[in-house]
Amino acid sequence: MKSNALLILVCLFLFDNLQAQEINTAKLDSFFNAIDANNKGMGSFALSKNGKVVYQRSLGYSLIDADQKTRATENTQYRIGSVTKTFTATLIFQLIEQGKLSLDTKLSKFFPEMPNAATITIGNLLNHSSGLKDYVNDSKDIAWITKPHTKAELLDTIAKGKIHFMPGVEQRYCNSGFLLLGYILEKLTAKPYPQLINERIFKKLNMRHSASGLPNNTGPTEARAYVPLANGYTAINDIYFPNVIAVGDVLATPTDLLIFIEALMNGKLVNAKSLAQMKTFKDNTAFGMGLVRVPFFDMTGFGHTGGTFGSHSVVFRFDQDKVSYASCINGLNYTINDFTIAVLSIAYGKPFEIPTFKSLVVDSQELDKYIGVYSNKDLPVKITVSKKGAVLFAQATGQSEFPLEASQKNVFKFDAANIVMEFNPNQGEVTMKQKGTVFIFKKDKI
Numbered sequence: 001m002k003s004n005a006l007l008i009l010v011c012l013f014l015f016d017n018l019q020a021q022e023i024n025t026a027k028l029d030s031f032f033n034a035i036d037a038n039n040k041g042m043g044s045f046a047l048s049k050n051g052k053v054v055y056q057r058s059l060g061y062s063l064i065d066a067d068q069k070t071r072a073t074e075n076t077q078y079r080i081g082s083v084t085k086t087f088t089a090t091l092i093f094q095l096i097e098q099g100k101l102s103l104d105t106k107l108s109k110f111f112p113e114m115p116n117a118a119t120i121t122i123g124n125l126l127n128h129s130s131g132l133k134d135y136v137n138d139s140k141d142i143a144w145i146t147k148p149h150t151k152a153e154l155l156d157t158i159a160k161g162k163i164h165f166m167p168g169v170e171q172r173y174c175n176s177g178f179l180l181l182g183y184i185l186e187k188l189t190a191k192p193y194p195q196l197i198n199e200r201i202f203k204k205l206n207m208r209h210s211a212s213g214l215p216n217n218t219g220p221t222e223a224r225a226y227v228p229l230a231n232g233y234t235a236i237n238d239i240y241f242p243n244v245i246a247v248g249d250v251l252a253t254p255t256d257l258l259i260f261i262e263a264l265m266n267g268k269l270v271n272a273k274s275l276a277q278m279k280t281f282k283d284n285t286a287f288g289m290g291l292v293r294v295p296f297f298d299m300t301g302f303g304h305t306g307g308t309f310g311s312h313s314v315v316f317r318f319d320q321d322k323v324s325y326a327s328c329i330n331g332l333n334y335t336i337n338d339f340t341i342a343v344l345s346i347a348y349g350k351p352f353e354i355p356t357f358k359s360l361v362v363d364s365q366e367l368d369k370y371i372g373v374y375s376n377k378d379l380p381v382k383i384t385v386s387k388k389g390a391v392l393f394a395q396a397t398g399q400s401e402f403p404l405e406a407s408q409k410n411v412f413k414f415d416a417a418n419i420v421m422e423f424n425p426n427q428g429e430v431t432m433k434q435k436g437t438v439f440i441f442k443k444d445k446i
Contacts, residue, residue, distance in 0.1 A: 023047065023054050027346045030354050032057045035334060038357040039231065040415070043223075043312075043329030044076055045339070046254035047347055050322045051262045053255055055347075060331055062223035064233060077209055077251040078223045078328035079241065080313040081306025084212075084250040085178050087197055089126055089290020090264060091185050093274035094200060096122075100188050103277070103289075110184050113159050120167045122184075125177035126289035127282065129168050133161025136175040136244065142398055145239050146309070154179060154243065171285050175247050182246020193246045205263050210252040216241055219251050225310020228333035228416060230391035230403045236310040248306060254326035257315040261303055261324050265317050305336070312336050323347065332416040360406040364390040369425040370412075374441035383432065383441050394421065 028047075035041050042060025046053055056074055063070040095101055103123035107114055107130075114120065116131065124130040135157045136145050149157075158176045165172070182193045189196055194213030202210045209221070216238060217224055226233035241249040252260075263269050270278070278289045279302060286292050294301035294316050303316035314336060315326040325347075327339055345352035367387045374383040381397040385404075392412055395401035402419075404412035410423045420433040428443040 023049075024346055024349070025055050027352075027354075028055055028057065028343065031342050031346065031352075032059060034354050034357065035059060035339075039228070040334040040357065041329055041339070042072060042226065042233065042331035043078065043327060044072055044074060044254050045327045045343065046074075046258055046325070047343060048258045048262070048324045051266075053258065056255060060233075062221070062330065064224070064226065064235070072223060072330075074255060075209055075221055075253060076223050077211070077219050077221050077253060078313060078330055079225070079238070079248070079306075079308055079311040080250050080252050080257065080315075080328060081248045081308045081311055082175075083252075083257065083304045083306040083313050083315055084244075084246065084248045086264070086290045086304045086315075087201060087250060087260070088178050088181050088185070088246045089278060090269050091196060091200060092122065092126065092181055092290075093270045093278065095185070095188055097271060097274060101184070107180065110187055111155070111159075111180060113155075114180070115159070115161075115163050116167050122181070123289065124167045125181050127280075128171045128174050128177060128287045129282075130174055130177050131163045131165040131167055131169065131172070132174055132176045133158055133163065134172075134174045134176055135161070135179065136239075136247070137173070143237075145243055146237050148240050149243055151183070155183075171282065171287050173287070175244070178247045179244070185246065197250070201260065201269065205259050205268075207252070207256040207259055210250065210256045210260075212250050213245055214241070214249075214251060222251060223311075223328075223330040225308065226331040227310060227400055228331065228403060230388065233331045236400060238310045239308045248308060252328070254315075254328050257313070257326040257328070258324050261315050261317045261326070265302070265319060307336075314340060316340075334415050335418055337418075338415075360408060362390070362392075362406045367392050370423050370430075372428075372443045372446075374430050374443050376439050376441045379439065382444075383430070385430070394419075 036059045044058040046056040048054060058072040058074055058076060060072055061069045062072045062076045101122060103121060105122045106118055107120040108117035111117055120130045135154060138161065139145065185196055186193055197212050211219060225236050225238045227236045278291050281288050281293060291302050292304055299318055299320055301316035301318045306313040310330065312329040312332050313327060317324040325340065325343060342352060370385050370392060371387060372385055384395045386393050392404040393401045394404055402414050404414055404421060407413050413420045418435050422431040430441050432439050432441060
């Protein structure tokens with residue numbers, strides 16, 4: 001559900017069309033062995049060509065509870081976050097094809113209490129151009145979405161929220177639009193969303209390891225969500241998933257996601273006109289109607305990404321070669337982008353060096369000069385830097401702490417979130433870089 005999850009893979013790598021050669025599964029194994037050995041990720045991965053799975057791999061654990069550890073397998077189910085939105089959009093287009101609504105149908109027909117409901121259309125909700133408040137990302141209290149809320153509370157939060165722009169003027173990622181689409185589906189079919197998606201997609205495609213509507217940690221083979229520590233993982237308090245039904249609550253496996261994306265792109269779920277509309281992108285924006293696109297010079301993949309507080313998923317299909325890739329991760333200590341680049345590089349026979357993950361060793365006493373609380377007068381958060389043994393940790397106000405890995409003198413990184421922190425102990429400051437943004441924080445005086 002995080003908008004920044006949709007920015008992955010916008011990178012300039014040229015891939016030749018995948019020829020008839022076999023996938024280098026040995027090299028894929030070497031890559032994932034390195035990930036596993038260096039504590040860089042837990043999850044499951046799958047790659048297919050022409051609708052047939054040609055590689056799959058699972059790493060780490062689906063459950064870590066004291067001495068109890070359950071290994072992840074190909075049947076482990078993961079929360080796929082906003083990949084759920086592609087399912088929701090598919091269901092909406094099915095009802096459009098049945099004549100029950102159209103892309104021009106106004107939100108006021110279903111929820112007249114919403115701001116600009118008389119001008120917001122189904123199309124606006126689908127392509128994130130409604131301008132509505134995002135009930136997940138716009139909240140100042142990040143813990144709010146981890147607690148149970150009634151449908152009335154969720155709707156009231158959106159209805160009373162400040163709009164970002166008038167409908168159709170621009171695009172801004174908005175979870176609220178898909179929550180409303182889910183409720184619209186329920187009104188039009190008189191069925192709860194989990195039943196609807198099960199009947200119209202899961203059962204139809206024999207997706208035996210997918211489900212919707214289950215509260216956190218109640219699925220029999222569900223992977224729990226974790227964040228990295230220095231030498232392992234710790235459980236995280238994730239989004240309360242009944243709050244995000246139709247938005248980001250679906251449980252699935254990578255192989256089930258491959259089944260879904262293949263069926264969608266081959267016209268087994270919606271007709272050609274609907275699929276073309278799902279693939280319609282305004283100007284050079286990232287958002288279609290339930291799909292995002294992944295450009296590679298002469299290739300374009302279609303699919304979606306998803307992220308909760310502790311799970312990370314992608315599914316994409318490259319139509320030119322009929323190649324599909326899906327990943328579901330419940331413990332991330334490497335970037336989603338790097339995972340995908342590695343798998344596709346190997347799959348397409350491009351030069352790729354297996355990472356060694358060597359890091360700079362810093363004496364524990366040397367870390368003391370970085371410890372402290374850092375502030376930026378223009379930002380409402382502070383960064384607290386501490387250490388545990390010989391490992392440096394950082395924590396932003398209201399968020400979980402994360403370990404920092406030394407990469408060079410005075411420079412530390414947290415790969416999972418693309419964070420680089422460059423310390424200047426003499427000036428008492430740290431420069432924090434993340435995905436193109438740069439902020440300088442000054443150490444507070446004691």
